[in-house]
Amino acid sequence: MEIPFTEKPRPDTGLYNAKVGIWLFLASEVMLFGALFSAYILLRVGADVGTWPHGLLDIPIGTFNTAVLITSSVTVVLGWAALQMGNFKAYRKYQAVTILCALGFLGIKSFEYKDKFSHYEVWLKEPVTVKHGDKEVSTTRVLGHIEYNGKHPYFWKTETLAGSPEKKDKDGKVIKAAVPPVESFKLEVDPYHYTMSPKEMAHAKKDAAGHAHPVMEIKASQVKRLSAFVPAHSTFFAIYFTLTALHGLHVLGGALVIAYIWGPGAKMWKTHPEQYINRVEVSGLFWHFVDLVWIFLFPVIYLL
Amino acid sequence: MSSAHSHDEIKKHVRTYIAIFFALLVGTVVTVWLNSVHFESATLTIGIALFVAVIKAALVAGFFMHLLSEKKIIYVMLAVSVFFLVAMMFLTIWSRSQLPRGSEYTPTKYVPHPSAVGSSY
Numbered sequence A: 001m002e003i004p005f006t007e008k009p010r011p012d013t014g015l016y017n018a019k020v021g022i023w024l025f026l027a028s029e030v031m032l033f034g035a036l037f038s039a040y041i042l043l044r045v046g047a048d049v050g051t052w053p054h055g056l057l058d059i060p061i062g063t064f065n066t067a068v069l070i071t072s073s074v075t076v077v078l079g080w081a082a083l084q085m086g087n088f089k090a091y092r093k094y095q096a097v098t099i100l101c102a103l104g105f106l107g108i109k110s111f112e113y114k115d116k117f118s119h120y121e122v123w124l125k126e127p128v129t130v131k132h133g134d135k136e137v138s139t140t141r142v143l144g145h146i147e148y149n150g151k152h153p154y155f156w157k158t159e160t161l162a163g164s165p166e167k168k169d170k171d172g173k174v175i176k177a178a179v180p181p182v183e184s185f186k187l188e189v190d191p192y193h194y195t196m197s198p199k200e201m202a203h204a205k206k207d208a209a210g211h212a213h214p215v216m217e218i219k220a221s222q223v224k225r226l227s228a229f230v231p232a233h234s235t236f237f238a239i240y241f242t243l244t245a246l247h248g249l250h251v252l253g254g255a256l257v258i259a260y261i262w263g264p265g266a267k268m269w270k271t272h273p274e275q276y277i278n279r280v281e282v283s284g285l286f287w288h289f290v291d292l293v294w295i296f297l298f299p300v301i302y303l304l
Numbered sequence B: 001m002s003s004a005h006s007h008d009e010i011k012k013h014v015r016t017y018i019a020i021f022f023a024l025l026v027g028t029v030v031t032v033w034l035n036s037v038h039f040e041s042a043t044l045t046i047g048i049a050l051f052v053a054v055i056k057a058a059l060v061a062g063f064f065m066h067l068l069s070e071k072k073i074i075y076v077m078l079a080v081s082v083f084f085l086v087a088m089m090f091l092t093i094w095s096r097s098q099l100p101r102g103s104e105y106t107p108t109k110y111v112p113h114p115s116a117v118g119s120s121y
Helices: A017-046 A059-084 A088-117 A158-162 A198-208 A235-262 A264-271 A273-303 B007-035 B042-064 B072-096
Strands: A119-132 A135-147 A174-176 A184-189 A215-219 A223-228
Touching: A017 A235, A017 A273, A017 B072, A059 A088, A059 A273, A059 B007, A059 B042, A088 A119, A088 A235, A088 A273, A119 A184, A119 A198, A119 A215, A135 A215, A158 A223, A235 A264, A235 A273, A264 A273, A273 B007, A273 B042, B007 B042
Parallel strands: none
Antiparallel strands: A119 A135, A119 A223, A135 A184, A184 A215
16 A cells, blocks of 8 residues: 655645654643653642652663763764765764663663562561661661572562462462462661652762662561662552653654664665655654653753 | 745754753753752642742643744634643533541551452452
8 A cells, every 4th residue: 555645745735745744643642741740749748748759779880871861862963964974884874873872771771670570668567776877766667678598589569478378270280389478578778768858858868879778678568669760659659650661652653663774774865865764854853852851851850 | 834944943942952951951950950949838849840840841732832923713723722631621520629628547547449358368
């Protein structure tokens, strides 16, 4: 099937159709991300003082990822400029960097996610004494990584501690072995908690830098609630994962399109160079938009 | 539209793109650095962070997406989007004043979900 298209600008709009199309799409994307940002604002300002989780994201990694995305954005536009001057080889090199940056961004992001999935908050029934920076404080809420049987488990929740019974299918065959209840586990306690102010938290992190996290033995019977840093932990992590995962999907989608045009779709450069340049431009516009969303996401989610 | 641009013009654009790239990196460093300052006022912190983000976004949209030299129809489409975005943000912030104010925080305030009460661990 032949999809009708215009290579040359139309007399009425002054643009080729794909460009009008991508901008209409981006206009709708503005509303999609805008709606989620407004949800974030309402959750943030509606949170009781001292309850909003902050300072739990890795700022150096986030900063590095911002630089990766900015780099990919400039190589897109440089590749497009090279193509306009007829330099296909230079375009290929620039877009190769773009694709590598996209994969790098996703790789770093999944590394961050992985750390969140094994990082916990534990709510205790009785207060314990922990060190926040140099100060000793008594608290019922502690953060840290869990160690159990020499492993750092992922996705534990309160119910995990109770274990689970053996599961059998209709014929009585065991399909899942029984998991014994957890009696106690070790927690590598973080030297801070997000109920501290950002300033106090920065100080506590600085004081504790370079020291190994103290390990605390916690009995399951002491635990009131336990949650990894997953969406169920709090509205903060719910909106954090919603926004960053939706953005990550955009990165993935954009990278796939750019890689298609770069690789198997590059045959078109020989047959329809004008249309090919247009394709590169339109995919580039989408890519810049993805970068633009991150420019707002990074300060809002990592820093505020 | 390669025919509309001469090689010299494109080369000039390339220099602009690279300058914008460095400006964006500087903007990122500034954002992170300002965050470590810890201003007393939360409004000021948020205001500055968003101000830098808006400048960076304007650079990306204006130069990388060449919005500065775009046709009228695109401005019209984006104006509609921006209007509704601003309206949505305004409604969001306005609704805030309709909600009850947050109570003082106490560390023992957490209430477990009814299903978690009296579970057998």
